Amino acid sequence: MTPITPIHYLILAAALFALGTIGVLTRRNVVIVLMSIELILNAVNLNLVAFSRMWGLEGQVFSIFVITDAAAEAAVGLGILIAFFRNKETVNVDEVDLLKW
Amino acid sequence: MAPVATTFFFYLLSALALMGGVLVITRRNAVHSALALILTLLALAGIYLMLYAPFVAGVQIILYAGGIMVLFLFVIMLVNLERAEKEKQFNKQWVIAVLASFALGILFVEILNRSRILHELMQKPSAQLAETSNTQQIGIVLYGNYMFAFEIASLLLLVAIVGAVVMAKKRI
Numbered sequence A: 001m002t003p004i005t006p007i008h009y010l011i012l013a014a015a016l017f018a019l020g021t022i023g024v025l026t027r028r029n030v031v032i033v034l035m036s037i038e039l040i041l042n043a044v045n046l047n048l049v050a051f052s053r054m055w056g057l058e059g060q061v062f063s064i065f066v067i068t069d070a071a072a073e074a075a076v077g078l079g080i081l082i083a084f085f086r087n088k089e090t091v092n093v094d095e096v097d098l099l100k101w
Numbered sequence B: 001m002a003p004v005a006t007t008f009f010f011y012l013l014s015a016l017a018l019m020g021g022v023l024v025i026t027r028r029n030a031v032h033s034a035l036a037l038i039l040t041l042l043a044l045a046g047i048y049l050m051l052y053a054p055f056v057a058g059v060q061i062i063l064y065a066g067g068i069m070v071l072f073l074f075v076i077m078l079v080n081l082e083r084a085e086k087e088k089q090f091n092k093q094w095v096i097a098v099l100a101s102f103a104l105g106i107l108f109v110e111i112l113n114r115s116r117i118l119h120e121l122m123q124k125p126s127a128q129l130a131e132t133s134n135t136q137q138i139g140i141v142l143y144g145n146y147m148f149a150f151e152i153a154s155l156l157l158l159v160a161i162v163g164a165v166v167m168a169k170k171r172i
Helices: A006-026 A030-055 A058-088 B006-026 B030-050 B054-078 B082-086 B094-114 B116-123 B134-144 B147-168
Strands: none
Touching: A006 A030, A006 B006, A006 B030, A006 B094, A006 B116, A030 A058, A030 B006, A030 B030, A030 B054, A030 B116, A058 B054, A058 B134, A058 B147, B006 B030, B030 B054, B054 B134, B134 B147
C-alpha cells in the first residue's frame, strides 16, 4: 500500500467540497442546504489542517477561525429559517421569493 | 510516538466521512441528515488527530458535533418538517447542479495533481509539529500574531448572537 501523503487528505477534502456543493445546489429543504454548507466548511478545514502538516501551525489557527465563522453562520441562518417558517409555513428554498417581483 | 496503521485508518475514516456526506445530501428526513453529518464530523476529527492537530480535533467534536449540531436538531424540532418530507426533495436543476459539482471536483483534483508548489512542498520534510504541546503552541500563535483577527472573531460572534435573537424573536 502506498503511504498516505498530504495529497490524499487534499483529495478527500475536494470530494467533501463537491458533495457539499451538490447538496447546496440540489436540495429544496433549507435545513439540509445549511448542513451542506457545513460540509463545505469542513472540507476547507481539512485543507487547512493538511497544509499545516506541511507548513506550520498557522493552518490550524485558521481552521479555528473557520469553525467560529461556521458557528456564527449556523446561528444566523437558522434564525432566518425560523423567522421565514413563521411567515410562510414552508422550508423550501424555491418558495423563498419574498424579494422577487 | 510513530503513527500506527496510518493507511488503514485513513481509508476507514475517509470512507466514513464520505458515506456521511452522501447520506447528508440524500436523506429525506432532516434528522437523519443531521445524524449523518455528525458521523462525518467525528470521522474528520479522527483525521485531524492523524494530522497531529489534537486541539482542532477537540474543538471539532465539542463545538461542531456538540454545539452546532445541537442547534440544528433544535431547529429541526421547532420547525415542522412533516410537510416538507412528503414533497419533492430535489429541485428542477439537479442534473446540471450535479454535473457542475463533478466538474468542480475534477478541477480541484487536477489542480492538486499539477500544482508545482505543492509538489515542491511535499519534497521538503514535513513541518515539525509538537505532539505534546499542540494546544500551547496554538495559543501562542493565536494570541500573538493573530490577536487582532481573534478580537474580530469575537465581535463577529457577538453580531451573530444579536442577529440570531433579532431574527428568531416574534416581536422586538
